[in-house]
Amino acid sequence: MPDLRRSTSGIASTLAILVLTACGGGGGSSSGGSIFDDPETPGAATFTISGQITVPALTFVDGDINDIFAPLRSNDTPASAQTITNVATVQGFASARGTGGDAQIERFVDRADVDDYYRVSLRQGQVVRLKIVDASSSSFGDDNDDLDLFLLPTSPDCQVNNDGTKVCTDSQIGFDINNREQSEESITVPQDGEYLVNVYAFAGSSKYVLTISEPTSQVAGFADFVPGQALVAYNTQPVASAFGMSQQQLASGEGTEWPVVMDLNASAAQARLQTTASANQQDPLKTYNESLYERRQTLLDIKRMAQQTGVRYAEPNYIRYPQRVPNDPGYSLQWHYPAINLPQAWDLSIGDENDVIVAVLDTGILINHPDFASKLESGYDFISDAGNARDGNGIDSNPDDPGDNPSRGRSSWHGTHVAGTIAAASNNGSGVSGVSWGAKIMPIRVLGQSGGLSSDIIQGLRYAAGLSNNSGTVPARKAQIANLSLGGPGFSQAEQQAYTAIRNSGMIIVAAAGNESTSTPSYPAAYDGVVSVSATDASRALAPYSNFGNTIDVAAPGGNLGVDVTSDGRPDGVLSTLVDDQSGQREASFGFLQGTSMAAPHVAGVIALMKSVYPALTPALLDSLLSSGRLTNDRGASGRDNSFGHGEIDAFKAVLEARSLANGGTPPPLPLLLQPSQSALTFATSGNQTFTVTNVGGNVLTGINASVNADWLSVALTTDNGNGLGTYTATVNTTGLADGIYSAAIRLSPTVSDSSSPADLIINVSLALNVDTNSGGELTQQYIIVINAETNEQVSSFAAQPDGNYRVTGLAAGSYRLLAGSDIDADNVVCDSAETCGAYPILGSPQAVEISNANVTGIDIPVQVASGGSVSAAAVSDKTTSKTVDPAILKSNGKVLAR
Template sequence: MMKHWLLMTLFLLLASCGGGGSSGGSQQTEPPPVAAPPVDPPPAAPPVTEGFVITGTVIASSSQSVDGDTNDTVSEYNPNDTLLSAQAINNPTTLGGYVNQPGSGESGRSFAEGDVDDFFRLELLAGQSITMVIADFDIADADLYLYNQNGDIIDFSIESGEVENLIVPDDGTFLVNVSAYSGGTNYLLAIGNQANQARSSLQHYIEPWQAIVRYRDSDHSNQTAMAAADLAMEQRGGGPQRPWLMQLKTTDDRQYLARRMGTAMPKRASIGSGDLQARFETLMTIKRLRSTDEVELAEPNFRVRGFFTPDDEAFETQWHLPLIDLPAAWDSVKGDPDVTVAVVDTGILSQHPDLAGQWVAGYDFVRDIAQSGDGDGIDPNPEDPGNLQTPGPSSYHGTHVAGTVGAAGNNGIGVAGVAYGARIMPLRALGEGGVGTSYDVSQAIRYAAGLANDSGTVPDAPADVINLSLGGGPFSSAEQQLYNQVIANGTIVVAAAGNEASSVPQYPASYDGVFSVSAVDINRQLASYSSRGVYVDVAAPGGDNGTDVNGDGYPDGVLSTGGVDNGSLEFAYTFLNGTSMAAPHMAGVMALMRSVNPGLSPADIETLLVSGRLTDDLGPPGRDDSYGHGMINAYKSVIAALDSLGDTTVDLPRLSLSATTLSFGDSEAPLELELINAGSGELTIELITSSEQWLSVSSQDIDEEGLGSYDVNINRQDLADGVYSGEIKVLSSANLVTAKVFMSVGRPGGEANVGAVYILLYDRVNEEAVAEFSATAENGRYAFQFTDVPPGQYELVAGSDSDNDFFICDAGEACGSWLTLDQPIVLELNEDRAGLDFPVEYQVFLPDITAENRDVTSPARQRQPIVRKRALGPARATQR
């Protein structure tokens, strides 16, 4: 069943002619006939537009699930508002949901009565992480609670910001509770292994019953004193013009408690531990203070103690860096500040905390003012303004690419770039929607190489490497000549092979001399979207947002610097997938090689690549059309660069695994584990053991030393429902390595589901959605069909609408586009099209938590979500 947005009814006006006749008995002389007036011929019917049929399937990942009672009136309704009605979910999972206080949020199913609590029941293992990202944290607040089976609260995260995080204390069955403190908001829950634990640690190190408060009235007048008394607080320290140390009086007076607890008052009764209750009341009172007009700042009085904090908070989530053996390469080189990688893309968020200080002066070469998005043409400012007019959220593509190359490492926040000691040259050549022209790109390349260009200037020194995570044009002799000149001058050029899932040559990646990079997923397999063919030179991690193989609760996309602009710009860390993400891994490794051996020419690099010195061979032995000469290996590449200097390097064999964590979820299929000699010299595999009887390893394709591909197998027979973990240990003649394995028995949460999904047919010429189809999940698949579609240029966009605001792809909602969300493909419709299948995924990001980030707003970035679901009213066509 389907709703058509554009209906056309044709009315034909028909003229009828009448004649004379006889009136009965008497004969009369009839008057002479009168000539009929001339009748114009009927107007020609307008030409009938031939309509076509479009069919396909939107696919949700098996690691995704949805809250049973979102605000969307079309999604299935299964309330989970109490401990007794808790919704069973899987582990690991990424779950999208919605909560609201009565009368808050968008109009919809839960607006009037509210949906204050969502409860979820699942099996968890000690050390797993539960992270909640609150979509509308600037206007709403939601908290995270962990209950045991007896209904007692055993932990909570009740901050006032964007992220709440908990670490599971023991193995067992637990209930996770998302609770609306104020307003209404979408949220995302990421539940899995090895997630960042630093975010949850601070709340456990507070001084109970104390708060540090700065009043707007710095002299602490009678008005502010009354506000303090209202919450049963008294001053213990501080003074005028500086913060005050306030002591909360312990009390059982329900009047004071109700003022402190607000809407969370019922939670207090479920907390049995005295220490836990003290922490709860302290943090809740601070939350209450933050919403008080008289208070400018309120925060806990933290206990200061020495404990280890990882340098880069989200490094463990960057599975793609160990995959190319980067940590071993960093032992030798992290990048030289004199080595520069030019990123020709959408520009950069230059003040992102993980990019500030990491770049050199660049340029903006988007000359078309209508396409530029920043109000002018060519200028020296390569800042990315985001997509202000193009449908869909801004990807900040260039910022993501730049972060993969050179985000600051070892700085205590966020992520690390491949060559974080080198520098990025941001060159903006793509404007609105990530679209640009080949001429603008050529001008940016000329600038990067120190050649004459339309800016009238050149950089102080040419870039060592140029990264081109872009493509789409046909072969051009002029462009080939430009690349010949750039490469002859010594600049290494790296380009994304393309996301066309075909072997058709993509440019600029397929030009002679350019290193074309295909994409692999977390399993070192060619990604489903990746282009391939005779022009592919090398492979690198591009990721797959539709899987969670390592079970960390996050999609297996590439995590890097980015931004979120739902209302205002916020610096963040986002997961994207594509060959656009693979290319900067290669570019970063090239920067590491140039850092240890500045004299390496592009021809030298190609010789080393063809000889196998820089890669791990994947696929058939030798070069192939999927992986080129293999997947780039950072450690091998740095060693090869050192060897090229004539230095004698000592053989240091070292066993490495393709993954240190494997998560089966409820899958039966074996998972592949690659055993690799990531060092130099020889090593042999001596022993492989597993810690559990249900876990085994079998060889698949190995050499005489035991290196190669193995299958990791599980056997669920005779195992009770639950979540299980085990270890595989591999002993080589050089070292011992371990891989953790997780799997579940039973699927309490059912099949993949992101709620109702709305598929929009978007007219690129008129820049509007012209048709909508809505569907609910059947085994994680959403079939759709559009009929009577006129010829034209279209995009297919799909997403959920948990908050029922009539916009899909908001923060906390699933989103997808054919063929990929990062680079939607224009559908040239001149015939029926079938099999247009594409994934829909939650757009997960890790917010930046530095203080500087909270004040970053710009009027130019104020925008509302653009992809509208409805055009003709609330009625929806739904397939069930």
């Protein structure tokens, strides 16, 4: 007979090993009842303790955990997805292969539990989080236990062809597939709708806690990428050669200096990838929606590719889109120029003192637009997909824009509009004016009818900076400034590496912050070394569509076509060069757009004016000038804020500052700027969360004062790296709080050694406490541990009934403590992270149950999922001794057998 033992975990390491058994075997729950008799005191009077184990509302259990005594409900396919509420805590288990453990207590000994699916209706801005907890049993725990998180739509856009085949075009999925060293993954919901939450076991076995919190803010859509493709970079040329790179590719630097675009479906790539069960023809996700399957499989293949020896990184080939809000033309005056004091700046300089070239990475431009006469430098078309390019070929030397829509009057002519704001021909009696009259435009075509690829944008950047690239050529004169009015979600290591290299070459990079009215980072604007621009309207307020957050550096006019603040009878848009193709021929025109795409070229143009006056302007010096407030007018909260960054750009101040530097002025010192690892925290119950604070500005910090504005919230510096920088722990205590949604904030106020007044750092905190009280908590199999309160020795252990009722029998008169918990991974450990844990009357303050000469009833034990990773032993017992109890008798199949 097997020794069916479960112990309290390392989380409560001073507790003794407990012994459990079950009647009937199989997948059912064991009945309550003692597995102990007392062989030393036969016939002695014994008593019982009984009660109910309860779990908080909105708590759920994965239907196929590893504990064989727990109920089984398969949730391995989209069709069998388990329904949960949109504010929830789920304890679960997943495994990429069999655990190899004890078949009498473990469900997945010789088979995998790769997928868990949950069906849930979510709201925009909610955050789905997956906390990964290593399996604690040495019999099957791995160093690389790794789970991944996906968010899939449940209503794919599918059509049935005449031959009966189903074709689905819905392709956007949310994902977080970090490697195991990052134990928490999260996805923010882009819009209201029904979704499938998919927990996927990439490697090893692990418990997990899945949580869904209340909405925090509006967010951008899911990051789009090319299915079946990866951007792959290798450490050395020999390694790249081993992956099939040609000598011509190696000589150009492809694969090492910049990433290669790899076809993951090619036989050479598949030979290097260890395909799992999820990649075969029988994968239920493929039956459900082949498009979603292909995208998820692409991400999983990329993750496997990244783990190959010699691969520096592998990542999706993201698609970037123009940052423009669709609109109708409307406004006839360039109100946005006086708004940033351009007329005064032009009195100081029109940008013709030194040659300045601004690269516009966009849809290309109308080359023969009269407002670009004598304004253009040699550009290039880096759109590698001929179908996306609409010009009949791949990359070529012609950046002329054929339009990004085959229908007349439907193309955006986005790049033409952006280029005109920067440097349209000015003071020539026709058309419109550009910000810098003397700057030249280098058109780099990277956006086509379906957006643009990371790989193409990287090549365009390298070309503009005069670095080697896959065109095999570089411009006669490189650009000093790059404008990227494009972007999307999804961090790319390849892009960050490219922007870092470009910045290190001396180029200043300006990018649009995005138009989703969210604090979710949009790339490339959110990358280190890129100037991120939010948009203002004619009233100097943040435009309603503009993104915000701690990555914003500066604001500029982007317009708002929904209002007429200027009172001229027309909506307030940004006026610039455009194209009219209604006749079937492209004709030069002018029109009005809105967006951060329109704000970014204002900043790029002002920097061009500065660079003309002071050619020694570097990216680092520009950062210093911006953070000091010398180039902007403060908007919103005093000092830097998450809406306007360091303020709205002021062209007059900027050119005046450049003139001062050119005449021997002193650059400003870099001021203090605190940056958090998380700008917001979300809680669903009592607990702790950590965040780190660093100073990305000057070194004048002397300390940080931390404060909160709610009684249920506290914050403390737990790892001090000096002068208040380091790791902070935020703690929420819900004791005495009614169910509901609560908001608060953590304020970190820096103190400095000089007379400056650095801005406070604000971390927003939200608490959604049992919001949906109509949804009761769900229990899995619970186990009771009985501890002698006087000796702290474990006395006995029991399995509770499926509904949480329990009855401990065979107890002598005395004093006892009761602990309850689940064992979802069947590792003989209860109260581990991701499992329920509780004590009578509460875990944090246990009390003894006294038995004198009668049975004791009504001893209810509340349990909750231990998602924070640690339950102190002191929460269960105030003693430090423990004892392993080896039972003399085990109960099996309804009979008491001598051992």
